[in-house]
Amino acid sequence: MADAIATVPVPALRAFVAAIFAAAGCEQVEAERIGQYLVSANLAGHDSHGVIRVPRYIQWLKQGHVRAGQGLTLVNDAPTHALVDGNSGFGQTIGPLAVDLGIEKAKRHGLAAVALRNSGHLGRIGDWGERAAAAGLVSLHFVNVFGGELVAPFGGVDRRFSTDPICIAAPSDGGVPMVLDFATSMVAEGKVLVAADGGKPVPHGALIGPDGALSADPAQLYGPVVPGGPRDASKGLGALRTFGEHKGSGLAFMCEILAGCLSAGGTSGPIAGGQRGRIANGMFSVYVDPKGFGTSDFVRRAQDYAAYMKASRPASAGGEVLVPGEPEARTRAARERDGIPLAAGTWAAIRATAAEFGVAAPV
Numbered sequence: 001m002a003d004a005i006a007t008v009p010v011p012a013l014r015a016f017v018a019a020i021f022a023a024a025g026c027e028q029v030e031a032e033r034i035g036q037y038l039v040s041a042n043l044a045g046h047d048s049h050g051v052i053r054v055p056r057y058i059q060w061l062k063q064g065h066v067r068a069g070q071g072l073t074l075v076n077d078a079p080t081h082a083l084v085d086g087n088s089g090f091g092q093t094i095g096p097l098a099v100d101l102g103i104e105k106a107k108r109h110g111l112a113a114v115a116l117r118n119s120g121h122l123g124r125i126g127d128w129g130e131r132a133a134a135a136g137l138v139s140l141h142f143v144n145v146f147g148g149e150l151v152a153p154f155g156g157v158d159r160r161f162s163t164d165p166i167c168i169a170a171p172s173d174g175g176v177p178m179v180l181d182f183a184t185s186m187v188a189e190g191k192v193l194v195a196a197d198g199g200k201p202v203p204h205g206a207l208i209g210p211d212g213a214l215s216a217d218p219a220q221l222y223g224p225v226v227p228g229g230p231r232d233a234s235k236g237l238g239a240l241r242t243f244g245e246h247k248g249s250g251l252a253f254m255c256e257i258l259a260g261c262l263s264a265g266g267t268s269g270p271i272a273g274g275q276r277g278r279i280a281n282g283m284f285s286v287y288v289d290p291k292g293f294g295t296s297d298f299v300r301r302a303q304d305y306a307a308y309m310k311a312s313r314p315a316s317a318g319g320e321v322l323v324p325g326e327p328e329a330r331t332r333a334a335r336e337r338d339g340i341p342l343a344a345g346t347w348a349a350i351r352a353t354a355a356e357f358g359v360a361a362p363v
Contacts, residue, residue, distance in 0.1 A: 005347050007339030012362040014039045016354070017051055023357035024058055026068040030093055037092040041124040042340045045331035046181075047199070048190025049124040052346045055230075055353045057090070057121070065278040066090055066120040072097045080109045083263060086119030091281060094119040099128045102287040103135045110292020116283045117265025118146075126181035126328065128285070129169025133177030138288040138298075141167040144259035146266035147279040150221070151185045152239035154249035157212055159239045162268040163188050164255035169325075172303055179325035184252040185240040189233065192218050192240070196225050197345030209238045228348055258284040 008016075018035035022028050034057070042050035060066040070089025074082060082101060086094035098116045105112035122128070125141050132139035145162030153160050163183040170178045186206045195201045196218035207220040220238025222231045242248035259282035260267035266280070290298035306323045314320055342350075351361045 005342060005344050007335075007341045008347075008362065009339045010039060010043065010336055013042075013051060013340055016359070016362050017054060017350075019359045020054060020058065020350075020354050020357060023354075023359050024061055024068075026090075030068060030090065033096075034090055034092045037095075037123050037127055039340070040127055043332040043335050044124060044126060044328040045335075046124045046126070046188075046190075046328075047194055047342075048188045050340075051342070051350060052190060052193055052197070053121065053123070055349045058353050058356075060120070063278075070094065072101070080105060080111060081113040081115075083115045083117070085117055086280075088118055088280065089120055091120040091122035095122045095128050095283075096131065098283065099131050099139075099285070102139070102285050103132055103137060106137055106287035106289045106292070107135070110289050112287045114283075114285050114287070115259075115263040116285070117263035117280070119281045119283070121279070122281045122283060124181070125165045125167040125283075126169070126179050126325075128283075129167040129179050129181060130177050132287055133169045133171040133179070136171050136289065136291075138170045138290065139168070140286045141165075142255045142258040142284045143167075144256045144265075144282050145268055145279050146260065146282060147268070147271050149269040149271070150189050150233060150240050151242060151252060152208055153253070154242060154246045157208055157210055157239060160269060161185070161242070161249075161252040161256065163240065164252040164259075164268075166251060166255065170302055171299055172306075173299055176329045177325055178302065178306065178323055179328065181324075181328075182243075184242055184248045184255060186243045186248070187240065189221070189240065192221050193231055194343060194346070196222060196231055197343045197349070198227075199343035199346065206241060207238050208241050214241075228345060228352075 014035045017038055018031040021031035021034050038051050067088045070087040073085040075085050076083040098114055102112050102114040125143055129139050143165045148162035149159040151161035163185040165183045167181040172178055187202045191202055202216050204216040205214040207215045209215055209220055219225050221233050221236040223235030242252055256267045262284055263282045265282035310321045312321045354361055
């Protein structure tokens, strides 16, 4: 990682993040949960959804855009499905509650769907797929962001979509689930945030300017990038681009339909004046218990196919075919052992946020 400082040990980073949120007014158990899931994203190599989010979460908490100590409200409940409201609670609290509801229903009936609206930022969606996989379930998750227009549709330059992630996860033996987890934008917004803070740059063409010119400059999203300064996506004139041209754009559109319209939580836009500045995640999730379909040997069949796929000859010398979830598992093992690298700008911003509450950073 460019401009990285010395790595931070995982336990110290978890405790530091938890201390910040506890000092900001969260109950200790919620503060620790936020620290757990943010660091989990870094462990998986998804730094865009990790501790880089701490200053922004604290800002949202101060502004009242996210609220501590919230739970789910059941808006509509049936044996196999439910619509739930997250009451603007932290996604690291609301996410597990919504997933556990889906797990319970699928375990009882074989199949379940849960539409979640009005949640704080849900973080790395792969965490929720992994949670369902640990319970032996297959799950599909379609996510949008109310008020989160960042991405231009294929053929356009104006922001219309959020980054609209999709996650599909399946259980496997050995504790390493098969997890496909990606934003429908070419890169997640958090990766542009990492680049703006001096971390890994984004690929050329990940952003598009108002004139249609392709770019890798974070200023397209945030406006002029001042070292150590705040990153406000409303200041940029450009947009992120979807991956795969019309294919990624079509998937993003359907995330807005499923997570935004079906949940009645709202799409990425248009945004009414009184709602500007507040974002909320929606998530439409489907949970499947393979046993409910009489497929008692699902895991074996899935692993047999994964082994067959991995046996494909590498396209380049020293290359390897990987199953979805393998890169994250390998990164997690390395970072648990060696610590988590953070860009200098990211670490400085987290320490400055901690200092507001008198929380000392680990040495």
